[in-house]
Amino acid sequence: MTGQARLAQVARHMGTKTPSATAAVAKPPTFRDRSNYKYFLPIQSRWSDNDNYGHINNSIYYFYIDTVVNEYLIRNCGLDPNDTTKTRPIGLVIASSANFYAPASYPNLLHAGLSITKIGRSSVTYRVGIFEGDKQEASMVGGFTHVFVDPIHRRPVSALPESMKSGMLTLLVEQAADDEGKKAKQ
Template sequence: MASVQALKSRLRSNYRFFLPYRLRWADNDQYGHVNNSVYNFLIDSVVNTYLIESCGLRPTDPNPSEPIGLVVTSSCNYFAPLTFPEVVDLGLRVNKLGNSSVTYEVGFFQQGKDTVAAVGGFTHVFVHPVERRPTAMADTMRRGLEKLVIEETASL
């Protein structure tokens, strides 16, 4: 796991997939910046967009024999405020890809800026859809996720 200092130094080039999101008025809290719960919503949105577009996830037509991903941990570190009506570019990478789990990292970038405003993510564990026991992820899922893997070279 990267240190907070390493996360704060992330740049756009540290991510492999991007999804733009225009912040809504309702995303702001009473203090005039994006509420922390919205960050979790956006992390979930960019991950699932990628899984649908690149990994064979079919939430509207699931295969009852394929494993499902359950979130087992999540986090977010905040470095600079984001606010409506900015457009935020959500950068996605995979920090760890196991047999039955994957750890995603999402960088939040103000459009046109190269430094992160926040870094968050979560870990999916793939489980049997009925028994809810860890199982290997589907091959299509793994191949898509492999394209996002970025190995940490050094900790700051």
């Protein structure tokens, strides 16, 4: 059975029309361009970041994501990881992802671009692009979602503190467009 025949069979099952072989398929955005990010942090790659194949190991990119997000939160949103009063919320990662497009390697200086794509009642979703040197396209695009919780009971906060939220709003890039789309569907 050809690919087109399988698509037709699935479409019949789902009650939808089959896309033609020549129909243009919209590719999802990759957010690889530097212009997709509002904040940048230089990160020096290390010898130990490289793997046996001569490029930065995939798992290391998660350290870079964590570094740029938390550095921004500490400097601009009042996050205090050493808060002994246990009165400020802490962020717990509930989801993460990474897509790899081009290898990066030691000893290059990397730039971690950061934007926020969604701010909820107690959650925030970050998008991070890792750029090698002055390249315009990211080698990797990923991110994660934090849920901010009470540091003692580990339950989501009822609302993000205003001081934290105001720092986050400067990086917000897509929520307005998403909200418009939701309104149009209603």
